[in-house]
Amino acid sequence: xxxxxxxxxxxxxxxxxxxxxxxxxxxxxxxxxxxxxxxxxxxxxxxxxxxxxxxxxxxxxxxxxxxxxxxxxxxxxxxxxxxxxxxxxxxxxxxxxxxxxxxxxxxxxxxxxxxxxxxxxxxxxxxxxxxxxxxxxxxxxxxxxxxxxxxxxxxxxxxxxxx
Numbered sequence: 555x556x557x558x559x560x561x562x563x564x565x566x567x568x569x570x571x572x573x574x575x576x577x578x579x580x581x582x583x584x585x586x587x588x589x590x591x592x593x594x595x596x597x598x599x600x601x602x603x604x605x606x607x608x609x610x611x612x613x614x615x616x617x618x619x620x621x622x623x624x625x626x627x628x629x630x631x632x633x634x635x636x637x638x639x640x641x642x643x644x645x646x647x648x649x650x651x652x653x654x655x656x657x658x659x660x661x662x663x664x665x666x667x668x669x670x671x672x673x674x675x676x677x678x679x680x681x682x683x684x685x686x687x688x689x690x691x692x693x694x695x696x697x698x699x700x701x702x703x704x705x706x707x708x709x710x711x712x713x714x715x716x717x
Contacts, residue, residue, distance in 0.1 A: 560694065560695075560696055563693055563694040564696075566693060566694075567692055567693055567694045567697065570690065571690060571707070573646070574646065574647075574688060574690050574707055575707055577635075577636035577646040577647055577688075578647055578650065578686050578688050578707050578709045579709050580635050580636060581618075581635045581636050581645075581647050581650075582632070582684050582685070582686045582709045582710070582711050583635075583711060584631050584634075584635035585629070585631055585632035585684045585686070586682065586684040587713075588628045589625075589628050589654055589682045589684060590681075590682050590714065590716050591716055592716050592717040594627070595665075595717045597624060597625065597627070597628075598656045598663030598715075599663050601614055601624055601625075601656050601658070601663070602656060602658035602659075602661055602662055602663045603661050603662075605661055606660065606661055607660065608659040608660055608677065608678075609658065609670075609676075609677040609678035610658055610659075610677045611655050611656070611657050611658070611677045612655065612657075612658055613654070613656075614653070614654050614655075614656070615652070615653045616628075616652050617629070617650075617651060617652075618632055618633045618642075618645065618647050618648060618649070618650040618651065618652050619633045619642030619643060619645065619648060620633075620642075625652070628652070628654060630642055632647065632684075632686060633647060633648065647686060647688050649688070649689070650688035650689075651686070651688075652684065652685070652686050653684070653685045653687075654683070654684050655682065655683040655684075655685075657669075657677055657678065657679050663715070664678065664679065664680045665680060665717050666680050666714070666715065666716075666717065669681075669715075674712035680714055680715050681712050681714045681715065682713060683710060683711070683712040684710070684712075685709070685710040685711075686708070686709055687708045689705070689706055690704055690705060690707050691703060691704045692704060692705070
């Protein structure tokens with residue numbers, strides 16, 4: 555019986571890990587779609603407005619669901635993407651952390667016209683990077699010593715801006 559129980563819990567953990575990984579992946583894609591749209595250029599410009607010179611990358615972090623802040627709209631869309639009841643509080647990724655990296659030049663967000671065409675890791679790139687990290691709690695007792703009871707699911711994606 556103990557072996558069957560451990561196997562059942564292990565399979566359950568695997569299924570939960572797959573579910574949460576998909577929820578985080580879908581939420582990253584949705585938040586990135588929102589962040590690169592021309593509607594968010596003012597958000598990017600306000601984030602970059604606190605900088606000068608450049609090019610440089612500026613990362614803004616928020617909880618999911620957000621309590622406010624400059625990327626609240628983006629974080630709300632990420633939460634709604636994996637919501638089971640249509641609210642941000644009902645999101646499968648509630649309690650996660652979202653980070654959005656904007657690239658700035660002279661206090662403004664880099665656009666297609668001002669970007670250098672290099673990869674997203676280059677500060678002069680005309681791209682935005684979104685990362686969501688969600689802690690997943692393990693329910694299989696045998697795995698607790700190996701994972702510390704939980705482990706992070708982290709998904710990162712980048713895309714060129716549409717402005």
